[in-house]
Amino acid sequence: MKSIAKLLSLVFVFVAPLSFTHLAFAQTEAAKPAPAVKYEAKSPKLNRAQIDKLLAKPEQLIFIDLRRPDELTKIGGFPVYLSIQLADLGKSLAFIPKDRTIITVSNHAGRALRGADILADKGFKVAGAAGVQDYEAEGGTLSKIVAPAPKS
Structure with a gap:
């Protein structure tokens, strides 16, 4: 024992x-934590040539820039745009014209692809998503936004 x-x-x-x-x-x-699931967009990511072709008819086009204001001023963007952050997109649908083709914009098109899919699902005519830094890297020219000088 x-x-x-x-x-x-x-x-x-x-x-x-x-x-x-x-x-x-x-x-x-x-x-x-579980590994992050990569977002699979339904909308296409547009390259410079596709964007420039759409820019040939600016009266039919609207850019919706989904970046923060500091990203707009630091990096630049397209000359005419509607600025709506992605988190506010659903609340701002009434302000987006339905008679124009939409290109959503972010730095490298990540947020823009999500925004494009949201708008397409709501019945908007969406051409696709664009990354301004990708557009610039492909030789496109961005408009730099200069903040007004503070009033004294």
């Missing part, structure tokens, strides 16, 4: 830490 008790205590001494290690590993794995 004594030898069985010694044997069981030896087994416990060596096996118990392995059980706790396995348990700790399982808890660590469970605590890890």
Whole structure:
């Protein structure tokens, strides 16, 4: 009996830490956040040539810039646009003309693709999404927005 008790205590001494290690590993794995699901856009991402072709008829076009104001002034954008941040897009649908083709805009088209899909789902005529920094990298020219000087 004594030898069985010694044997069981030896087994416990060596096996118990392995059980706790396995348990700790399982808890660590469970605590890890799920990998982010990449957004799959339905709307196309437009390149410079496609945007320039649409710009040939500016009276039929509207850019909806979904970036923050500081991004607009720092990076620049297209010459005529409607500025609505992505979070406010749903609340601003009444201000968006339905008779024009829409290009949504962000820095590299991530937010713009989401915005384009939202607008297309609401019945707007959406050509696609554009990234201003991608447009510029492809040789396009952006308009730099200069904030007015503060009044003294």
